[in-house]
Amino acid sequence: MNYQFSFRPINHKFTRPLVTNHGIWEIRESIIIRLIDITDKVSWGEISPISWFGSETIEQALDFCHQLPKEITSEIILAIPDNLPACQFAFESALSRLGEKSESIDIQNLTYSGLLSAGEAALHQWQSLWEQGYKTFKWKIGVDNIAKELEIFNLLIQNLPDSAKLRLDANGGLNYKEAKLWLQTCDNFQPKIEFIEQPLAVNQFAEVLELSNLYSTAIALDESVATLQQLEHYYQQGWRGIFVIKPGIAGSPSRLRKFCQQHNIDAVFSSVFESPIGRQAALQLAAELSINNRAVGFGINHFFTQQELTFPQSLWKNL
C-alpha cells in the first residue's frame, strides 16, 4: 500500500520555560507528518525528539523526512532504524490510524499529573491544579542547591492535602549523597511521595539499583529507559522498579506494546511536550499499557494556547 507523504516543521514556544537539571528549554521543535492513503483517508503523526534523553535530534529527523520520497510504503515505515525512535513513533502511529482495525482506545479513565515549576514557584501553583481535579503533582529537583530545595519541599509537602501524591524529578541531577538524603527525607513523608524520578545519572545504574533496595520511597527511571533499547537493556540488568515511558521518543509503538505486555512492567507514561497529534497517540498507548493506573505525566499543557488545542488543521498552514 502506498501513502502520499508530506511533513511540516512546527516550533512552539513554551508558555513558560521548562527549567530542569538539563538546563532551560524554551521552544519545542517538532515535525508534523501527514499520510494520505488510496481512499484519500488522511492520518497524522508527530516527531518530537528529545536528543538529550537519547533520541535523534530534530535535524536528524528533518534529514530523514527530506530524503523520503513523496510516496512511501508501510515497508519503509517499519524499516525506520532504531536510532530514529521519534520518527518510528510518528510514522507508525500515523500508519496504524489508517489501518482498518484502528479503533481508538478509550482514554477517558486516565488520571493526570500536574507539572509544577522548579523552585518555590511550585508553592503557588498546586492549588489551582488541585481545584481542577489534579491529585498527583510532579516537581523538578536537582536544579537549585539541595538545602534550598529541601526547605521548599518541606513547605510543599506539608501544604499538599493528605490525599495528594507528589513525584520528584531530579533529571539525574543529584549525587549519591544527595540522592540518599532526598530518599531518607521522603521516607519520613510517606505515603505522599509516589516516587523520585531519575535521582542519579544514567551511568550510575549500580548505585540506583542499590538505593532502590534501601528506602521505602520508590525510584523511577526516566532518562535511563528513554528508548526501547535502553528499556530492554535495564530490564535485562535487573530493574524492576518504575519505568517512565515517553512513547514519543521510545520508538516503535508496536514493539513498545509487545515489551510492556511481555514483561508486565510498572510504567508511568510521560509527555514529551508534544502537540495534540502526538499526545493522542501516546495517551492511547498509556491507556492500553498502564497496569497500575498511575497518573500520566500529560497534565497541564505547556505548549499550545487553548485555540491551538484543536487538531492539526490549525497547525497545518500552507503546506
Ligand SMILES: O=C(O)CCC(=O)C1=CC=C[C@@H](O)[C@@H]1C(=O)O
Ligand atoms: O512526566 C511528566 O510529568 C511531564 C513531562 C516531563 O516532566 C518531562 C518531559 C520531557 C522532558 C523532561 O524535562 C521531563 C521529564 O524529565 O520527565
Ligand SMILES: [Mg+2]
Ligand atoms: Mg523525568
